Amino acid sequence: MLRRFAAILSLACAACPAAPGPAARAQDAGARISGALAMHGAPALPPGFRAFPYADPDAKKGGVVRIGALGAFDNLNPYGVNAGSTALGLIGPVYESLLARNLDEPFSLYGLVAESVETDDARDFVTFRLDPRAHFSDGVAITAADVVFSFNLLKRRGRPQTRAAFALVAGVSAPDARTVRFDLTGANDRELPLILALTPVLPAHALAEQAFADNGLAVPLGSGPYKVAEVKPGERLVLVRDPDYWGRDLPATRGLYNFDRVEYLYGRDDNGLFEAFKAGLIDYREEGDPRRWAKAYHFPAREKGEVAVEALPLGGPKGMEALAFNTRRDLFADARLREALAMMFDFEWLNAKLFDGFFTRTKSFFDASDLSAFGRPADAAERALLAPFPGAVRADIFEGRWAPPASDGSGRDRDMARRALELAGQAGWRMEDGALRRDGRACAFEIMTRTRDEERIALTYAGQLRRIGVEARVRPVDDAQYQRRRQRFDFDMTFALWQASASPGNEQRNRWSAEAAEREGSYNFSGAREPALDAMIAALAAARSHEDFTAAVRALDRVLLSGFYAVPLFHRDAQWIAYRRRIGHPARLPRFAQPPFGEALETWSVR
Numbered sequence: 001m002l003r004r005f006a007a008i009l010s011l012a013c014a015a016c017p018a019a020p021g022p023a024a025r026a027q028d029a030g031a032r033i034s035g036a037l038a039m040h041g042a043p044a045l046p047p048g049f050r051a052f053p054y055a056d057p058d059a060k061k062g063g064v065v066r067i068g069a070l071g072a073f074d075n076l077n078p079y080g081v082n083a084g085s086t087a088l089g090l091i092g093p094v095y096e097s098l099l100a101r102n103l104d105e106p107f108s109l110y111g112l113v114a115e116s117v118e119t120d121d122a123r124d125f126v127t128f129r130l131d132p133r134a135h136f137s138d139g140v141a142i143t144a145a146d147v148v149f150s151f152n153l154l155k156r157r158g159r160p161q162t163r164a165a166f167a168l169v170a171g172v173s174a175p176d177a178r179t180v181r182f183d184l185t186g187a188n189d190r191e192l193p194l195i196l197a198l199t200p201v202l203p204a205h206a207l208a209e210q211a212f213a214d215n216g217l218a219v220p221l222g223s224g225p226y227k228v229a230e231v232k233p234g235e236r237l238v239l240v241r242d243p244d245y246w247g248r249d250l251p252a253t254r255g256l257y258n259f260d261r262v263e264y265l266y267g268r269d270d271n272g273l274f275e276a277f278k279a280g281l282i283d284y285r286e287e288g289d290p291r292r293w294a295k296a297y298h299f300p301a302r303e304k305g306e307v308a309v310e311a312l313p314l315g316g317p318k319g320m321e322a323l324a325f326n327t328r329r330d331l332f333a334d335a336r337l338r339e340a341l342a343m344m345f346d347f348e349w350l351n352a353k354l355f356d357g358f359f360t361r362t363k364s365f366f367d368a369s370d371l372s373a374f375g376r377p378a379d380a381a382e383r384a385l386l387a388p389f390p391g392a393v394r395a396d397i398f399e400g401r402w403a404p405p406a407s408d409g410s411g412r413d414r415d416m417a418r419r420a421l422e423l424a425g426q427a428g429w430r431m432e433d434g435a436l437r438r439d440g441r442a443c444a445f446e447i448m449t450r451t452r453d454e455e456r457i458a459l460t461y462a463g464q465l466r467r468i469g470v471e472a473r474v475r476p477v478d479d480a481q482y483q484r485r486r487q488r489f490d491f492d493m494t495f496a497l498w499q500a501s502a503s504p505g506n507e508q509r510n511r512w513s514a515e516a517a518e519r520e521g522s523y524n525f526s527g528a529r530e531p532a533l534d535a536m537i538a539a540l541a542a543a544r545s546h547e548d549f550t551a552a553v554r555a556l557d558r559v560l561l562s563g564f565y566a567v568p569l570f571h572r573d574a575q576w577i578a579y580r581r582r583i584g585h586p587a588r589l590p591r592f593a594q595p596p597f598g599e600a601l602e603t604w605s606v607r
Contacts, residue, residue, distance in 0.1 A: 031120040031127075037099065039107035039194060039503045040546045048251075053104045055255030055603050056586040063606030064261040065583055068273040068282040070451075071479055072234035072266050079158055079200060080215040081521065085479055087237045088264050091200070092602065093257060094222040094239065098128050098147070099197035100252035103590035106316075107503030109197050110252045113142060113223065119193050126193035127181040133246050136203050136223045144174035149204035151182075151196075157213050160521045161510035165195050189541040191505035223247075225257040237264040255586075258605035270452075280306075283583055284601065287576040289453070290358035297578060308581050311574035316592045317369035317500035318573075320362055322566035323447065323461070324496040328489060328517075328527040331445060338564040340423040343416060344464045345567045348409040354456065359570035361404055365557050366500045367571065371550060373557040376400045381551035382558070385539055392532035393558045402561065404568055417467050424468070436469035444471040445492035450482040454495050457569070487521045496525045496566065502592050504553055508537045512560065526565035533559050582607055 036043035051057040073087040078095070099109035099117065109117075114128035134142040155166040168187040174180055184192055202212075203221050211218060219228045225245045230238035239262040247253050265282060267273040274292065277285045278299050287293045301307045323345070325332040332338055347361045364372035377400040378386070378393075386393055396402040407413040421431065429438045436443040447458040455476050462472040472493075477485065485491055498511055507523075509516060514529040516522035536559060540552035585604045 031118050031125075033116050033118040033129075035116055036108060036110045037117045037119070037194060037197060038105070038109075039191060039505070040543075040549060043102075043108040043110065044105050045102065045108075045110065045251075051251055051254040052102050052256075052590075054586060054588045054590040056605070057255040059255050059258045059586070059603075059605040060607070061258050061605070062260050063258075063583070064263065064283075065259045065601075065604065065606075066263045066265055066281065066283045067601070068277060068285050069264050069266045070268075070270050070273060072268060073237070074217075074234065074480070075215040076217055076220050076228070076231065076237075077212065077215045079154060079162070080212060081157060081159055081163075085483060087231075089226075089237060089239055089262060090220065090222075090228075092224060093226040093262070094220055094224045094228060095200040095202075096222060096224045096247070097198045097200055098130075099194075101198070102252075103592050106592065107191075107194060107501070107505075109194055112247065112250065112252050113201050114197070117193070117197065123190050123193055124185050124187075125181060125183055126196060127179060128197070130178040130180070131247075132178065134223060135246050136206075136221055137227050137242050137244070138203075138206070138221060139244070140203065140205055142201055142223060143177045144180045145177070146201055146204045147180045147199070148172055148174050150199055150202040153202060153207075153209060153212060154199065157209060160516070160519050161507060161523070164509060164515070164519075165192065165506050168192055169196070188538070189506065190544065191503075191541055195506055225253065226262065229261075235266050237266075238262070239264075256602040258603075277578065280580070283580045284604075285578045287578060290355040293358070293576045294356055301580075302578075306581055307578055308584075309576070309578045311576055312589060314573060314575055314593070315590075316502045317366040317371055317504075318362060318571040319367070319500035320365045320496075320498045320566065321569045321571065322362070322496055322498075323458075323493055323569065324525040324566045325564075326489060326492055326494075326525065326527055327529075327565065329445070329492055331443065331492070334427040335562075335564045336423055336427040337429060337443075340420040340427070340429075340468075341465065341470065342564055342567040343405050343420040343423065344468060344470075345461055345569075346407045346409075346411060346413065346416070346464050347404070347570060348407045349411040350457070350460055351570065352409060353411075354460070355570075359572060361406075362568045362571050363404055365498060365560050366504070366553060368573075369500070369502070371500075371502075371504070371553040371557070373397070373400070373554040373561065374403070376554065378555070378558065379551065381548065382555045385536065385552060385555045386532065386558070389532035389535065389559075392530065392562065393555075394562045397558050397562050411464075412467070420468050431469050434469055435471070442471065443469065444473070446473045446475045448482065448485060448491040448494040449474060449476050450479065450495070458495075461567075486525065489520070489525065489527065494525065496523075498523065504556075505541060508540070508556065512556075513537060526563075528560075528563060528565050530559060530563060 069088055073085045076087050078086040078090050096113050098114040100112040102108050113134045115131040116129045118127040151172055154162050169182050170185045171183040182196055206221050226239040227242050229240040241260045276282045297309050325338050351357055351359050364374040366372045378398050407416050429436050449455045449458050458474045465472045511523045512528050512533045516524035517527045517529050536552055536556035543549035543552055583604055584607050
């Protein structure tokens, strides 16, 4: 094993210069070394802070938590190119990154495997200095060779968005066993140092490239606070605390990861998971069905005070859950038809009849935030960014006047159907013998769904579309088929979720760039190929001030809304959770925890 590790170290360092050259050293001279790094401005927490603001450093350790998970899993590799349905609970508890994210800030990172980070104002390089205490759960020390190995492996075999980001790196070097330097010359991407800081550190001594690529169920080796103790494929994953975890006293981990044992219990039917929770087989549940939330949580365990229910506020942009048009299909090539079809989604009726009015219509890809373009006229900075792309943004969206159409709530709004037919007519479609046709071709397509909730929404939408002569067939598929078809863009329309953070960045390339439209496995489900989108993504990645960044994101939002790439659905303003009272969370919640709230379960503990 030692000989193999030495060979890997030799190969890794031979692939790049042993140390920065004179030009790099001159550049580094103006750099700053810190224990933290922020996307814009300075990190909020001072050196030597005790714990993240939402963590309780005195939280009780011990106990077990059992978490219900809908669906199944078929691999334990969250980073592979064909990761499919990966088990929950691996990123953070098992796999660690160089720096750790503070969920109380839009995008700031603090020391974890790396004790310090160094970069310059231009962010033409970033250097990480590893914590000498850091080691994997088998006791082997983490060195620069592991970081270089991880970077190269993910660049070759990682997910498409990872490979695209890492391709911007000009070079990587390991001047010594505790130092890793990335040359970012020419990248012009100020988020790239933070993306590299969130790279998982994988064990060079214990991970073969082919095993990584196979995305199997081999028990992973990480450096985090937990180890995988039990795997029942598709049904159960158990994590146990590592008694020799090296980072238990770091400010970024203090008060977190408090349970001795974490069990993820999978179920393919959400009703079954709910019954398991009621029976005490599951300790924590996130509810997604508004009718169940409103009417089904009055059961004996709650009446006895054994169960608590809470609606937790959700901070940050709400993102976009939508029905995505696949514009690679000729049928959806014209934005006017896409807008006409989107107009027939009767949110007002659906929300009242199916969801008891719990939801809010989504109006932006960064809804309910300062980054949203909705209701705001474009300012001078946005107009300057969009000036080279006349026609990329509609006038009403430019001026902040556009809003998703609102029906009368009857389910048979005649005016809405008339307006949709008029718009489709502008694209050459006419009603003929009760069907919407153009050049003899009927407007017919398939909506691919995965869950019963998706199927119910799709069937309702299909019924509305029939009113204007459009035939939308609903096609339920299983998890495995859904993942394959979505990765290959083998669908006409499907449900998509583009989550939004308070600091959107490189992930937008994987969602909206022309390159991602051609790359299987990307999140550009709609197949958008608009030069203005690429330009706005480049602008937000290169922005040096918060003002320039906000202008670029709003401009991106305007181009996306003008393209009608999807039918906006809806969102909640709160995360609905229920849990056994033997566990609980600190009083202070993270400002930017996104649904599912489970990403903040690391703050919970036994009571």
